[in-house]
Amino acid sequence: MSKAMLIINPSSGKELGKKYAEFAEGTLAQRFATVDVRFTEKELDATEFARTASHEHYDAVVAMGGDGTVNEVITGIAEQDHRPTLGIVPLGTVNDLARALHIPTDARDAISVLEDAPIRPFDIGKYGSHYFMNVIAVGLIADAVEEVSVEQKTSLGSVAYFIEGLKAFKDHSPYPLILRAKEKTFDGETPLLIVSLTNSVGGFESFAKDARVDDGLLHVFLVKQLGFFDALQALPKLLTGDLSNADQIEYFTTTEVEIESDETLSINADGDTAGELPITVRVLPQHLNVIAPTS
Numbered sequence: 001m002s003k004a005m006l007i008i009n010p011s012s013g014k015e016l017g018k019k020y021a022e023f024a025e026g027t028l029a030q031r032f033a034t035v036d037v038r039f040t041e042k043e044l045d046a047t048e049f050a051r052t053a054s055h056e057h058y059d060a061v062v063a064m065g066g067d068g069t070v071n072e073v074i075t076g077i078a079e080q081d082h083r084p085t086l087g088i089v090p091l092g093t094v095n096d097l098a099r100a101l102h103i104p105t106d107a108r109d110a111i112s113v114l115e116d117a118p119i120r121p122f123d124i125g126k127y128g129s130h131y132f133m134n135v136i137a138v139g140l141i142a143d144a145v146e147e148v149s150v151e152q153k154t155s156l157g158s159v160a161y162f163i164e165g166l167k168a169f170k171d172h173s174p175y176p177l178i179l180r181a182k183e184k185t186f187d188g189e190t191p192l193l194i195v196s197l198t199n200s201v202g203g204f205e206s207f208a209k210d211a212r213v214d215d216g217l218l219h220v221f222l223v224k225q226l227g228f229f230d231a232l233q234a235l236p237k238l239l240t241g242d243l244s245n246a247d248q249i250e251y252f253t254t255t256e257v258e259i260e261s262d263e264t265l266s267i268n269a270d271g272d273t274a275g276e277l278p279i280t281v282r283v284l285p286q287h288l289n290v291i292a293p294t295s
């Protein structure tokens with residue numbers, strides 16, 4: 001008999017989770033014989049619930065919350081032998097994975113998709129014991145995220161990061177970084193390094209426009225050392241995906257990359273700070289399955 005676990009973060013996205021809990025449970029009941037609902041109370045609850053769902057051979061685990069909640073659920077199932085199919089009801093500010101998977105960003109529409117959308121594979125990434133589903137950033141964006149207040153994030157969404165990013169370009173000196181991949185090595189200074197699995201980064205859907213959720217690749221963007229005015233030119237190109245002739249940006253794809261620095265630099269994974277350099281980042285190709293429309 002098929003069973004699904006619905007994991008809801010009631011604090012995500014202006015507490016929409018509570019409002020839509022019943023509708024989501026009812027919709028999932030059209031597809032699965034049993035639906036168990038769990039509400040998170042604190043950090044790592046979603047990981048624990050998802051791990052239990054794996055151990056107990058659930059067919060699906062649906063994450064209802066922001067990117068933080070989706071990341072926690074993925075962390076709970078990623079290492080297991082039995083990995084339930086993922087479902088996502090995005091309630092956060094950014095919702096990059098949902099965007100990349102063509103899952104509607106409206107909660108009600110996203111729930112409706114769970115009733116009959118196909119199941120398809122997607123890549124995740126790993127460094128140390130951390131998993132990520134969208135993006136790793138070192139430098140500028142990592143700093144910008146730290147500086148965006150909850151109020152700014154709620155009212156301005158992705159634009160808040162953009163504004164803080166511009167400020168960070170002006171105020172911060174670049175970071176010394178060493179990058180080693182089969183395809184390319186770099187030893188120098190950069191204001192920003194981004195390693196992306198999906199096209200959508202920070203809510204900007206054409207950021208890594210060639211990235212596909214199941215292409216088995218890490219898309220690496222390295223911004224070269226810039227003056228402020230060069231930076232002003234480079235940022236819109238980053239955000240609109242117009243990178244083909246952007247000489248301020250080094251772009252390549254790989255499956256594994258080592259990143260280190262002489263300085264202590266923290267890493268931002270999927271919007272939250274998680275760990276420090278040095279790291280080796282690997283893609284786990286088509287490691288998980290997700291209920292999501294194909295276009």
Ligand SMILES: Nc1ncnc2c1ncn2[C@@H]1O[C@H](COP(=O)(O)OP(=O)(O)OP(=O)(O)O)[C@@H](O)[C@H]1O
Nearest residue numbers: 011012013040041042043065066067068069092093
């Ligand atoms: N019941 C709860 N009350 C308060 N915080 C919670 C609760 N359950 C989980 N959390 C915390 O919420 C964090 C995840 O929040 P999440 O990213 O899903 O939502 P969000 O902040 O609204 O989304 P976004 O970051 O996209 O704006 C978890 O890391 C966890 O620490």
